[in-house]
Amino acid sequence: MTSAVIIVLREVLEAVLIICMLLASSRALGLRFRWLPPALLAGLAGAFIYAVFLEDISQAFEGFGQEIVNAVLLLLITLLLLAHNILAMREFKAPQIARLPTLSLLILSATIAMAIVREGSEIYLYVYSYGVVAGDITSVLSGGAIGAGIGFSLGTFIYFGLRTLSARHCLLFSCIMALVIGAGMSSQAALFLAQADLLSASEPLWDTSALIAESSLPGELLQAVIGYEASPIATQVGMFAGALMLSVAAMGIGIFSVRNLASNPEAIRTQRSNE
C-alpha cells in the first residue's frame, strides 16, 4: 500500500501543483472558472485514451513510442508554462490593462488538460497493472485514495495560500512555481529522450541517492515538485538550466511587452478603447 500511496501522491501532486497554481493565476488575471470543467474533462478523456492505446503507442517509433510521447507532453507543458509566465508578467507590470482573455483561457485550459493526460494516464496504468491485473485491488485503491487525498489537500492549501496574496504577488509566485515545475518537467523529458536514444546519455554527473533516495517519500515528492533525480545525466542538467533561463526570459518578455502601457496613460486609453 505504501508504494501505491507514494506513486499516486507523486502523480497527483504534479498535476495538482500545476492546476492550483493556474487557478490562482486565472483569478489574478480576472478570469472566471468556467473554462475549468471542459479542461478537466478533456484531460481525463485524453488520459483514458492514452492509457488504452498505450500498447500501440509504445510499439511505435521502434519501441520508444511511450518515451517519445511522454517527452513531447512534458515539453509542451513546459512551453505552455512559459507562455503563462509571459501573460502573468504582463498583468504583473500593467494590471488590468494588457489582458488577453481568450489567449489566456486557451493557454490555461491546454496546460491543465495536458498535465492531466500525463499524470492521469500514469495513475490509470499503475492502478490497472498493480491493482486489477496483479489482483491487489484493495491495497492499491486504498493506497491510491490516501495518496490522492493528501495530494488534493495539499493542492487546496496551495490554492488558498496563493489566494491570500495580492493579485500581483500571486502572479509573481505562480510564475516562480511555473518556472521550477517547468524546469523539472523538461529535465524529465530529457531523460525520456535519452532513453529513446534521441539525446546522448552520458554518465551521471553526480549521485545524491545516499542523501535523498529517489524511491523514498522525500525523493518522490521532490521529483513531483522540481523533477528531482539522484543521479542526473548532463543532458538533464542542461535542460533543467535551459528551461529555467527560458522561463526567466519569458517573464522578461512579458514585462517588456507592456512597458509602454504601464507608464503611458495615453496608450492605456487607446488599448482600452480597442477592447
Add this chain to the structure above:
Amino acid sequence: MTSIRLFLTLTLIAIIVMVSFLSSLRGYRESMLEAESLFDLQLLEHVKLLSLLNPELSSAGYARVVEELLLPQQNDLALSAEMRIAYQVFDPNGALVLRSVLAPVTQMTPFEVGYRDVNFNGYRWRVLAIRDPERQHWLMAAQRYDLRYQLAERVILEAVVPTLLSIPLAALLIWFIVGYGLRPIRVLARAVHSREASDLSGVELEGIPKELTPLTQSTNDLLRRLQSSFGREKRFAADAAHELRTPISTLKVQIHNLQAELAGNATNAEAIATAADLHQGIDAMGHLVEQILVLNRTAPDQYMVQFLPVDVYELVRDVVSAEYEQILQRDQNFELEGASAVVKGDATALRSLVVNVLTNASKYTPQGGSILMRVERVEHAGNAEAQVQLQIDDSGPGIPETYYERVFDRFYRLDGDRHSSGVSGSGLGLAIVKHIVEMHGAQIALSRSERLGGLCITITFRAFDVDADTGNQ
C-alpha cells in the same frame, strides 16, 4: 474569497483528509512492522514445537517427509492453506532427518542461529534456524514473505478502509454544518435585502450571533441617520410648499384687485394684458405648490389611512363634473363608459389620481380633440381575483415608448420645460398618479391608444367585493 462556505468546507475537508490519511499511513506502517514481529514469533513457536519431536524414529539416511495438516473447511481460514510453514530438522552431523512437504531437500539456510531472508522454490522466505541445546539438532522453519505481507495487509486495511470511506460522509456533514453556521448571515442579508425602499426601521432579528451584532448595530445606526435625514428633506418640501400658500393667496387677491382697477381704465391695454399674464403665472405657481403638497401627502411611505370602499365610476363622474369647464374651454369631446366598480382605497387620494389623469389628458389633447374614460370590473376565470380597470384614452400626440418609464419621475417633462404641445405644467402630475397607484397596490401601464391614437393610461386595481365584505361582517 468568493464563498465563505466553499472556503471553509474545502479547507476543513483538506485538513481532515491530511491528518487522518497521514495518521492512517503511519498506523499502517507501524502495524506492518508489528505484524512482522508477530510472524517471527510464530516461526519461533513453530521451531520450539519441532524441538519436541523425536526425529530419531526415522531410519538413518532417509529424511522423513511430513504431510501437511489442513483444515477440512478451508473457507474458514482461506489463507491457512497458504500460510503453511516449511520446516527442516538436521541431526548434529548436518544430515536432514525431517522436513515438511514444502521444504526443499537442501538446507534452507546456513547452520547459523537467527532469522534470515532467503530465496528458494521461486519465492522469498523468512527463515529461523535454531540449534536444539539438548540433542544438538538444527531446527529450521520458514514462511513465504509475500504471504506474510498479504495477510498482514489484509488485516490492517480493514482498519484503514473505513477511514477512507468516511471522508465523503464527513465532507457532506461539513458542507451542511458550515451552511447551517452561516445561516444567520443569509438571514440578515435577506432581511436587509427584502425590505421596501421606504422601510428604514432598524433590523430586528432574534438570536443574532455575537459576531454579527456589530454589523447589525452599525446597519441600524446608518438606517436611523438615513431616516432622520429623509424626514428632514420631506418636511422641508412640505413645509416650504405650505408656507408658500399664504403669500400666493395674497398675490391672487392683489392681482384680482389690480385687474379690477385696470378694467375701469380702458386706455391702458398693454397693462391689462400684462396683468392677465401675471394672473396666469400666479395660478401656475399656486397649482405647482398644491401639487407638491399632494405629492408629499400621497408618498407611499408617508401615507397612513384606513382604506374604505370607493366606487371609481362615481368618483370619475364627480371629478368630470368639477373639471368639465377646462374640457369645454378647449372644445374637447369627452365620453365616459362603464359601470359602477368598487375598490378599497382612500377617496381623497383617488380623487387626486383621477383629477391628474384627466387634466393631463385634457392638457395634451389639442383643441377639438377627444378624451375617452372607461371604468370596468374585469372578472377572471378560475380563482383569480376580479379587477377594476380605469382607462383613459386621448387623441393627443402620445408619448414615445422609450419615455414610458421616465415620465413618472418628479419634475420630468417630455422635451424639457415646455412640451411640444405648448402647454406648461408642473411635471408632477404623473409622479403623483404613480404614488397613489403604488399606495393602493395597483398597476399602471402606458400604451398607444388604439381607439383615439394618443396616449392610453390603464390603471388596474384589485376589485372590492361589497357583498362578500358585508357577508363577512
